Amino acid sequence: MSKPADARQRQMHHPQVEAWWREMDCGFAQVADVFEECLYEALTAFSRKEMDDYVAAAKHLSRLGRGPEPVLAFLEAWPSAAAAVGAEALADVMAAARALQASPNGHAIAPFLQTLAPVARRLGSREQLAFYLDIARDLMARTTGSIHGRHATIASPGLPAFFRQAPQLVEALPMAGLQNWVEYGIRHYGDHPQQQEEYFKLALADSRAVLQRERHGTLFADAERRLDLTLRALWRDPVPLIPYSTAYHELRQPVPYYDRLGMRVPDVYDERDGISGLDRYRAALAHMAGHRRWSTPQVADNWSPFQRLAVEFLEDARIDCLLMREYPGLARILLALHPRPAPDACDPETTSCLRHRLAMLSRACLDAAHGYADSLLNETVAAFRAALDGGVASTSRMAELALAYVARTRRHSDQFARIHFDGTVVDYRDDNRQLWKFIEEGDEEEAFDAPRQTVQDEEPQGLPPRHYPEWDQATQTYRPDWVSLYEALHPPGESARIDRLLEKHAALARRLMRLLDLIKPQNKQRIRYQEDGSELDLDTAIRSLIDYKCGITPDPRINMNHRTSGRNIAVLLLLDLSESLNQKVAGGEQTVLELSQEAVSLLAMAIERLNDPFAIAGFHSNTRHEVRYLHVKGFSEHWDDTVKGRLAAAGAGWSTRMGGALRHAGAALARRQADKRLLLLLTDGEPADIDVRDPVHLHADAKQAVGELAAQGVDTFCLSLDPKADAYVQGIFGKRHLVLDRVEQLPEKLPLLYMALTK
């Protein structure tokens, strides 16, 4: 049939379809090409009324002035989407499309409709779909920009990307999680178009991290230790476990496997068929452990892919049987996860049924109550059982059985390109890559290409960054791995400068020393109930005498001893080294930094005298990507010239991102064995950084960090040099703070403060 130039005049085979096509009154040739086919598919599912609505909706979409894409997408998507969420949901979908058209986001209609079918299939109900549309509408409303604040004129950068990712997102996230994920993106990338688009495209590390946090199912990270222990306890096979990501391969889901580096498992398992995610992990691990214990690699050069497939199925079944023999309780998990293919699920006339036959065979090997009547299958199962009876059989014996079975059941249709997959995938089984060895590498052996040279990256300098979360006050959640903290040794400087500073304060130092001698540990502790001791303990001696008078066996431990008790306090002094330290003190020549150095020197000297374990570190930040944490003195170092040199070289610059530094310092301190752990923070201003506009955010994060440290048994105390600190410092540190109004007193106050705190 020749095609008329005007698509409107296109002839359809069916008169009713032709009537609808006239009704559509649509000039797009591409639409005309598929119209009839789409309508036939829709006719199988829709009533007459629903057909009319369907065509009317398509007509509306073809009139938007957005080309053929929206209507093409709709015609293809709606019949299968309606099967999942019901045809009544059409009103919701069209309302959403109209809302998009009415905003500057009309170009997002096509991606919206293109992904509608998989999204609807996954959501499965009209309510869930409405929820999804609400989330999308919220995203649209909040990211569509306006120039003068009145009319929305700038299209949302993230919306089309969101629609394109939607199938993956709804697959991985429950609706509440999706809402949180979108909320996070709007909040953090709302006014950065490029990053917003990348966030919704899942191209930012952040968006993936939040996605991972919001997922449903059992996350590998939460179960890792239990899985390690399971491998060790049940299988005595402690290999490393390495997760791979499941979120980014919608079509080709990777399956577990193991290689010489360890066992690879997905990063999340959902509950399925009443088996918890954790048990699914355990099933996968058990299966791999079984292979490692009982399988021997087979030379596969002369086997066809079909033959290899059959050997894999039977070998996997052998492993599962041995697993269940070893631990009968695993049967519940494995049988629930193993598909139970119906004998007539696959039509051998049109489809390759090899996988289907093998899955049935595998099921029958595992499950005595399989109920399959096929005689050849039952014969093979009997041979399989006989092989396993009283032994573990071997991979090669399984290969014999499998090859025989495949040869005897061979059908012409096995070669068809259309392969029956449904209900044949056993997802706790690995991909069996360790089961094969090939004598010849492949056909490409004679290639003469030089091996590809990869450019070696330069070795990064210093330690790799440590990542710390940051508390988000607005959502009451942690932003995962938000802050990158670089830890380094402070570069050395001239130690004599510190000595000169100390000389200047010689009188103060002498006074301090006298004070220190007073608080040095002198308190004696009494150890009672000693049979031999330095003194008679009168209380117990009298008690023993009474016992003796009464004729009861007296306790002979009537002496006591003394012991001097030591202090057991670990201290970490954390210095804020931000730019503001370079300011001169009012009415003086010295900068705040110099005063701080003097004070720290005096304090260090004092603590050295007291013999408390003591460390000094400084920090400053340049956005969340670079928080620098500089070691000045470690717990095991003495207050010597090296340390003094580092302190003398301390410079000030950049901003004060407190939370990450507090967390890092607190972690170092929490590892110390001590009765008391004190984190002393010396700062001259409030937490702030150039990439944070909301000052409250970093306050809240610092407060959260202080709370975390308290939970780890680290006391935090803040000495603030900011005269305006009263406004916020109480909110962050509670009562554990001191604001020093006259900065010039710092050298005197800091050591006294320390003594008061630790007395």
Next chain:
Amino acid sequence: MDIEQYKIGKEPFYQPQGDEVALYEAAYAARLPVMLKGPTGCGKSRFVEYMAWKLGKPLVTVACNEDMTASDLVGRYLLDREGTRWLDGPLTIAARIGAVCYLDEIVEARQDTTVVIHPLTDHRRVLPLDKKGEVVAAHPDFQLVISYNPGYQSLMKDLKQSTKQRFAAFDFDYPEAALETQIVARETGVDIETAGRLVKVAQTARNLKGHGLAEGVSTRLVVYAAQLIRRGVDPRAACRTAMARPITDDADIRDTLDHAVDAVFA
């Protein structure tokens, strides 16, 4: 002195794991002091009981603890109406009546306490009571047996070389699975299959030793679980109560052991 109270009346059940019975008999014939090493609950005390019964000798057992002093072992003076009276400690009693003296978990006692056994454990075979001014020559049948669990591996809780090198030592460990199964079945009367499964659960826990568990599940705990099962308790509940819960407070390990119990008892 009533020696009969120290005698073992009925034959205790002991399943030899190797040639330890013959070795012990030889050591006893030579009156060598014996040291039994091994994890808790693997049958050390039962072995001593069995040997004492087999040799027909009385058995004096002392459970050592860190508050124990030398006088708790050798004896002390007590005051009474007439003046003072000497009371023998368990070690002295055993040396006088010719008993097997078993010091259980000797490392728990302080090191200055343990040295009082030295003169009894070399060629002298005497026990000087310095407060009383008497030297007790050990009865010809007297033998000293100590036990300790080297698993503690604490620097504070180890025997001095001078103590260690006075003993013939026997190494004990949890028996092989098949043997342990027999032991559990015989000791408690559960059927062999249940006993085998219990032992299997115990072995999964033993695989975790050093990875969050200081000690695996002992044979004693397996026996406890079997006894609960004999009283009609569900095997899984019995395993949890008697084997998993006592050895750990770690949620992950408890979870893993529970999974092992579920996997073994289908």
